[in-house]
Amino acid sequence: MPDKDANGDVRRVRALFLSDVHLGMRPTRIGQLVDFLKHHDAETIYLIGDIIDGWRLAKSWYWPAVYNEFVEELMKKAERGTRMVVLPGNHDEFLREYLGTYFGEVEFVDRTVHTTAIGRTYLVMHGDQFDIVVAHAKWLAHVGDWAYRMALRINIGINWVRRRLHRPYWSLSAWAKHKVKNAVSVIGRFEEALTLEARDTGVDGVICGHIHFADMHDRMGIHYINTGDWVESCTAIAETPDGRFELIKWSAQLPPPAPKPRRRLSLRRAKTSPDLDAPAP
Structure with a gap:
């Protein structure tokens, strides 16, 4: 999985494919995503659904400054001529009201076909349309969303301990997807459904x-590609100038947050005001 080069130069690719950013969910890796975008330029960027988590924002508003940095980075690229294609998912389904609409270099579509530099064609869509739970039992999808967020919270505690032990990041949800039989079965059925849709559409692959x-x-003779997410995985797909696809795992080394300055009191002030900024007994 290619990463940025050692000197931090901007890498130019033909197309970038991103999905499942989930602005509004805690925690996510938006700082890493901003760093990724600053190190990649593309002729076309496909935002393949669940960029905004409308489900979470409707319940509790959460929009830190780094979200604005992400939006601004996309807008800067659009202003420089990058074509932006937004394909809404189930968490940002409110954007489907804008299907067929153009805002400058930004267009909103439900699905599209991407043609590579060597002429191969790929169906591009979020994929929730082929999730039986989302399509036919939305309440159960919300239950699954809650369970996923609980797993993320548990993960915070697990990885706090792992950092203390100098161990790398470990994902409970990713482990479950690999090991739990039902999860593996669901992923397999999803992949099969998208593959069949691509075959019926008459294309070479699906993203x-x-x-x-x-x-x-x-x-089944179809090239299946899934972009992953920016909640935990920090993954994206790039089409290189010669028409190859690469799965990128981004591991940006972001600077740690600056420590907050501590107020210091003189001995005289501490004696006259023992309760001011003094530690609790």
């Missing part, structure tokens, strides 16, 4: 998101 499981392989 999707939705299941937060980055992958790239051939299935």
Whole structure:
């Protein structure tokens, strides 16, 4: 999985495919995503659904400054001529009201076909349309969303301990997707449904998101690609200038937050005002 080069130069690719950013969910890796965008330029950027988590924002508003940095980075690229294609997912389904609409270099579509530099065609869509739970039992999808967020919270505690032990980041949800039989079965059925849709459409492959499981392989003669997510995985797909696809795992080394300055009191002030800024007994 290629990463940025050592001197931090901007890498130019033909197309970038991103999905499942989930602005509004805590925690996510938006700082890493901003860093990724600053190190990559593309002729076309496909935002393949769940960029905004409308489900979470409707319940509790959460929009830190780094979200604005992400939006501003996209807008700067659009102003420089990058074509932006937004394909809404189930968490930002409110954007489907704008399907067929153009805002400058930004267009909103439900699905599209991407043609590579060597003439191969790929169906591009979020993929929630082929998730039986989302399509037919939305309440159950919300339950699954709650369970996923609980797993993320548990992960925070697990990885706090792992950092203390100088161990690398470990994902509970990713482990479950690999090991739990039902999760593996659901992913397999999703991949099969998207592969069949691509075959029926008459294209060479399919690029999707939705299941937060980055992958790239051939299935039934169709090239299946999943972009992964920016909640945990920090993955994206790039088409190189010669028409190849690469699955990128971004591991930006972001600077740690600056420590907050501590107020210091003189001995005289501490004696006259013992309760001011003094530690609790």
